[in-house]
Amino acid sequence: MLYYKRRRSFSLERKPHVPEKLVDYLLSRLKRHILWDFLLFFSPPFFAVAYLAVMYDPFVSMIQEILIFAGIAILGVALLGLILRHRLTRTSTAAAARLIDKRVEGKDRFITLSTIEPSMHPPLFITRLRYEAAGLLHRMDLQKDFPYRVKRSFFVSLIGSLVVILLFYVVSPLSFLLTPRGQVVTEIVHRLARIPSITKLARNLEVLTGQIKKDIVSSLEKNPTVQKLMERLESQTAGDRRQEGAGNNNRDQTVKTRQGSKPGQEEGQERGSGGLKTNLPDERQGKGKSSGKGDGEKGKGELSALESKAVQGGDSARGEKQKKDRAGGGKAEGAGDRLKGGRKRQREQEGLAKGETAGKRGRPKGEQIPRGAVPDRFRQPGENGKKGIKGARFVTVQLPEEQTEGSGGKEGSGRGERLQPKIPVSNVPLRRPGSPGASPEKQPLPLEYRGLIR
Amino acid sequence: MEPERYCEIFSLLEAEVKKVIVGHESIIRKILVAFFAGGHVLLEGVPGLGKTLLVKSLSNAIGLSFKRVQFTPDLMPSDIIGTQVLTEDNGQREFQFKKGPIFAQVVLADEINRATPKTQSAVLEAMEEQQVTVFGETFPLDSPFMVLATQNPVELEGTYPLPEAQLDRFFFKLLVSTPSPEELREILHRTTGTETQTVAHVLTENSGNAIAEMKLLIRQVLMAPPLEDYVVRLVHATQPTGQKEDSAVSEVREYLRFGSSPRGAQALILGAKGHALAQGRVHVSYEDIEAVIYPALRHRLILNFQADADNVGSDQILAGVLKKIPRD
Numbered sequence: 001m002l003y004y005k006r007r008r009s010f011s012l013e014r015k016p017h018v019p020e021k022l023v024d025y026l027l028s029r030l031k032r033h034i035l036w037d038f039l040l041f042f043s044p045p046f047f048a049v050a051y052l053a054v055m056y057d058p059f060v061s062m063i064q065e066i067l068i069f070a071g072i073a074i075l076g077v078a079l080l081g082l083i084l085r086h087r088l089t090r091t092s093t094a095a096a097a098r099l100i101d102k103r104v105e106g107k108d109r110f111i112t113l114s115t116i117e118p119s120m121h122p123p124l125f126i127t128r129l130r131y132e133a134a135g136l137l138h139r140m141d142l143q144k145d146f147p148y149r150v151k152r153s154f155f156v157s158l159i160g161s162l163v164v165i166l167l168f169y170v171v172s173p174l175s176f177l178l179t180p181r182g183q184v185v186t187e188i189v190h191r192l193a194r195i196p197s198i199t200k201l202a203r204n205l206e207v208l209t210g211q212i213k214k215d216i217v218s219s220l221e222k223n224p225t226v227q228k229l230m231e232r233l234e235s236q237t238a239g240d241r242r243q244e245g246a247g248n249n250n251r252d253q254t255v256k257t258r259q260g261s262k263p264g265q266e267e268g269q270e271r272g273s274g275g276l277k278t279n280l281p282d283e284r285q286g287k288g289k290s291s292g293k294g295d296g297e298k299g300k301g302e303l304s305a306l307e308s309k310a311v312q313g314g315d316s317a318r319g320e321k322q323k324k325d326r327a328g329g330g331k332a333e334g335a336g337d338r339l340k341g342g343r344k345r346q347r348e349q350e351g352l353a354k355g356e357t358a359g360k361r362g363r364p365k366g367e368q369i370p371r372g373a374v375p376d377r378f379r380q381p382g383e384n385g386k387k388g389i390k391g392a393r394f395v396t397v398q399l400p401e402e403q404t405e406g407s408g409g410k411e412g413s414g415r416g417e418r419l420q421p422k423i424p425v426s427n428v429p430l431r432r433p434g435s436p437g438a439s440p441e442k443q444p445l446p447l448e449y450r451g452l453i454r
Numbered sequence: 455m456e457p458e459r460y461c462e463i464f465s466l467l468e469a470e471v472k473k474v475i476v477g478h479e480s481i482i483r484k485i486l487v488a489f490f491a492g493g494h495v496l497l498e499g500v501p502g503l504g505k506t507l508l509v510k511s512l513s514n515a516i517g518l519s520f521k522r523v524q525f526t527p528d529l530m531p532s533d534i535i536g537t538q539v540l541t542e543d544n545g546q547r548e549f550q551f552k553k554g555p556i557f558a559q560v561v562l563a564d565e566i567n568r569a570t571p572k573t574q575s576a577v578l579e580a581m582e583e584q585q586v587t588v589f590g591e592t593f594p595l596d597s598p599f600m601v602l603a604t605q606n607p608v609e610l611e612g613t614y615p616l617p618e619a620q621l622d623r624f625f626f627k628l629l630v631s632t633p634s635p636e637e638l639r640e641i642l643h644r645t646t647g648t649e650t651q652t653v654a655h656v657l658t659e660n661s662g663n664a665i666a667e668m669k670l671l672i673r674q675v676l677m678a679p680p681l682e683d684y685v686v687r688l689v690h691a692t693q694p695t696g697q698k699e700d701s702a703v704s705e706v707r708e709y710l711r712f713g714s715s716p717r718g719a720q721a722l723i724l725g726a727k728g729h730a731l732a733q734g735r736v737h738v739s740y741e742d743i744e745a746v747i748y749p750a751l752r753h754r755l756i757l758n759f760q761a762d763a764d765n766v767g768s769d770q771i772l773a774g775v776l777k778k779i780p781r782d
């Protein structure tokens with residue numbers, strides 16, 4: 001009763017005496033109605049989600065996360081909808097005024113009053129219209145004429161939410177399929193432990209669970225282990241590379257040393273009717289290998305001896321060193337130090353050889369034994385790539401031609417002088433037929449093919 | 455002038471005309487609304503319905519000069535406007551302008567569609583500009599000035615239908631219908647007895663000023679922006695082209711060649727204001743708009759052949775427009 005009186009007095013106090021105010025009151029009331037509509041529409045699904053998140057089996061963490069996400073989404077959508085709706089209803093003063101006109105049979109007096117600009121019209125007309133509208137105010141009570149009524153949308157929302165909750169309870173047994181077994185067992189163990197009569201059983205189960213967990217390594221636990229292994233692998237690979245670099249240097253040095261020291265020994269071979277010479281010693285055995293054939297058999301065994309000498313003079317045997325390098329990456333540095341001494345000596349030898357070559361023989365560049373990357377045409381079947389191929393080999397075809405002048409008498413006389421085959425050069429002019437020293441052929445052949453045809 | 459005084463005069467005028475005219479309350483009211491809004495009215499109806507009497511009674515009640523012109527095919531423009539006449543005064547001859555019937559304040563152009571277009575167009579300048587030009591000399595017409603034209607919808611042989619441009623100059627087009635049995639009995643009672651009714655002057659003194667004030671008052675009537683918007687939407691809905699598929703009225707698209715001009719919207723708003731003021735309100739309501747939409751727009755819609763074939767009139771199309779276009 002007291003509440004009714006208080007409410008009635010409030011209603012009378014709030015009752016406007018200016019018709020425009022009535023429109024404003026109605027507008028704010030309608031906005032509140034909209035707010036209630038939204039709250040009532042979105043609260044059932046929100047509470048349903050919250051209920052499921054709290055009351056549903058809490059150990060199913062995945063479903064809980066989904067539910068929390070759904071709850072946040074519902075709240076977000078509700079807020080967004082409320083803002084949009086509120087903005088849209090801001091311009092509906094005319095609609096509120098039209099409602100009042102309809103209720104009090106105002107013949108559009110309220111809509112006119114609430115929408116026209118008073119300063120633009122005769123004050124007499126405005127006053128008269130306001131007076132007429134004020135006379136209609138008694139026909140209206142905002143709370144009675146515009147009460148809040150629960151909309152159909154609320155009931156739809158409520159029923160939908162209840163259906164969702166029921167569905168969750170129906171479908172809940174399926175959730176065990178989604179849950180990891182270890183987790184389920186742990187949960188059961190915890191539950192059992194609370195019951196005093198079966199505590200022992202719970203302990204046994206806990207032990208079993210521990211064993212299961214040991215076997216099952218989660219992906220999170222796996223990751224650091226895998227990373228450690230990867231780091232180890234990388235460091236090992238880096239060590240191998242360093243070893244390989246040292247080995248290459250060693251090999252180059254050996255080749256250079258051999259070039260400088262073996263001309264005497266190779267003479268016999270080169271004097272023969274030809275043969276194949278390779279720069280590829282058998283690295284694993286630590287000794288040079290000559291594949292000389294034909295008449296030059298003489299130099300076959302001597303070459304390996306020379307090579308071993310050269311290696312003794314500069315470095316230790318390459319094969320042995322590489323074996324050591326492979327055994328441990330840390331030893332590579334020591335090998336490098338040893339190589340330094342050999343390199344110095346080799347540089348001295350090279351300097352001597354260069355000086356003599358430039359001054360005495362003037363050997364053309366094309367006659368030198370090619371070094372560096374091996375051309376593709378000399379690659380054996382099955383060999384790979386261009387660069388950095390270990391054991392790449394080249395073959396020089398030794399033609400049975402005359403030796404260059406001056407080189408014969410000085411064979412083995414000094415370091416760096418070697419017996420070099422005369423390699424035909426394409427820019428040597430041919431002698432005219434009939435002139436002394438001209439070739440007997442009638443049709444001159446390219447120099448490149450002469451030796452071969454002979 | 456105050457709105458109450460307007461209502462009083464309006465009611466008195468209605469009452470005086472009703473003394474002579476039985477029925478046709480709506481037509482009387484709309485003629486008065488058009489008069490105070492400064493427009494001209496086209497009355498369409500079969501002969502013998504009291505159109506001429508209505509106009510004559512109205513002019514008498516208002517206390518304005520009245521002239522009636524019976525339009526015939528041989529009627530010349532000079533017969534309406536006037537002409538230069540050679541006159542002799544004191545032995546001197548000179549041309550003097552002889553004013554035609556158009557120089558009255560209320561002109562009844564009876565059966566206007568029987569005159570040739572040349573004669574019809576002679577009335578155009580007078581209707582729109584309230585002035586006439588004869589031999590290069592312009593003569594202003596008296597104010598207030600109103601043309602009430604009638605036309606017969608059945609006897610169309612030997613007639614010249616009014617061009618659209620001229621039709622657009624009429625504020626309202628009112629259809630005079632046949633009286634109901636009760637009305638007919640009353641008509642017979644009044645006209646066949648010995649007793650005759652006469653119309654008294656309502657505005658006796660300084661009627662010109664009073665009418666001017668009433669005309670101004672109509673324009674001051676309040677009209678809310680949503681109602682103006684409604685008028686705009688209604689008039690725009692009569693356009694058969696340039697509308698969205700979902701908002702277009704099917705009758706408009708099917709039966710109209712051209713929709714209403716902006717003059718139609720002006721007539722609609724002024725007519726609604728006059729209608730509201732006649733009912734004692736200082737503001738326009740949706741009802742006022744809907745009350746005057748038919749007389750204000752029906753002659754401004756130009757129908758196509760399909761409408762003629764299907765016997766569809768402007769009123770049916772306007773009913774469709776009112777149905778389709780919502781108030782808010």
